[in-house]
Amino acid sequence: MPDPGRGLLVVGAAEVVTLAGGPRRGPSQADPAIAPPGTAVACLDGHIVAVAPEAEAEETLAAGLVTAGREPGAFDRLDVAGATLTPGLVDPHTHLIFAGSREDEVARRARGATYLEILAGGGGILSTVRATRAASDASLVAHGRRWLGQMLRTGSTTVEAKSGYGLDVPTELRLLAAAGRLAAEGPVDVIATFLGAHAVPPEVREAHPGDAAAATEAYVAAVIGEQLPAVAAQGIARSCDVFCETGVFTADQARRILLAARALGLAVRLHADELAPSGGAELAAELGALSADHLGAPSPEGVRALAEAAAAGRPVVAVLLPTVPWFLGLAAHEPARALIEAGVPVALATDFNPGTSPVTSLPLVMTAAVLTLGLDPSEALVATTVNAAAALGLADRGAIVPGLRADLVAWDVRTHAQIPYWAGADLVRAVVSRGGIVAGGQAG
């Protein structure tokens, strides 16, 4: 592996898709911003320093090295020989840190059980909570590292990771610490989110027998009064999420939790209207959340509220998760076209989790988005790069622009339109993270 302290010049791409110009919505959701043929990308000290014809990019790189007191030739050259070059993909919604697996539920659903029935019977999220509480710190980190490796091999260089399988102070802090440790390890950047309000834990249900509403209220009080202050003091989570859904947490409960989180300095986001309209989209717009995720069944008022927020310059990114309805065997799909036509910025994510989407590949999610949501390939690429970064509040990545993080993927196809087309194929030729080649590729 080349020394990441050296410069890197990436040449020979058939197509350089820059995604320059910031997050996109409406008609611009389909604008990939393709650089002129012959464009090279120069990287130095973890950042992109030039996106220009090869000779000019090389000159800028050499000058940058001299300014930094190094030899002008102290860089590696990566010839991607006819590949498509894109920014590193950003996965803005995963439940990366957990233990166990739930393949048994796939069979139960195939025989007719629904997701909420399995949850009500103590399965679903709660079975993962049992396994996660029993797992050691080392095994949680090793498990997260395994699946991050899979994500990297399909082009993801930034991955959001939620807690939410602990549902008590010590375990939620352990999950966030695992995410923080994986972030420090690299090469994939891990962005931690606190999701204490993922489900009501069994011990709180048992303390309120026969009164689910009282149990949920008691747990909301614990999230606000005990978990959030501890999470804020730990300082790893950047945002707070709530599973706002009929039968889980109401919009009013989500509002109280998210306002408390914001008062402690956390950004806010939410699982909104996944299975039924629950006021989640409206709440995301009201709070100016970074993102409203799932949106399988938003109300017309919710879509209007998101459109008005975007038009007013306070865009909430709609993070769609099209492998979830597929994995749950549901016919209903997120109204992606209606959201794009309403001017709401759209992103895509894997929702990697053991119950409803054990999917690590964003290219596969792009395929699902093209086939089931009606996105075109350019819209899907915008949704996994610049708009996905915006969903995490990150303006320093998601595009190939001087000054941004040098996170790049070289794909073994001549145009980005083929990335979702070769469904499930292994297309990644090389991955660059912070200016260093971290998967595939051979620098010369």
Ligand SMILES: [Zn+2]
């Ligand atoms: Zn989720």
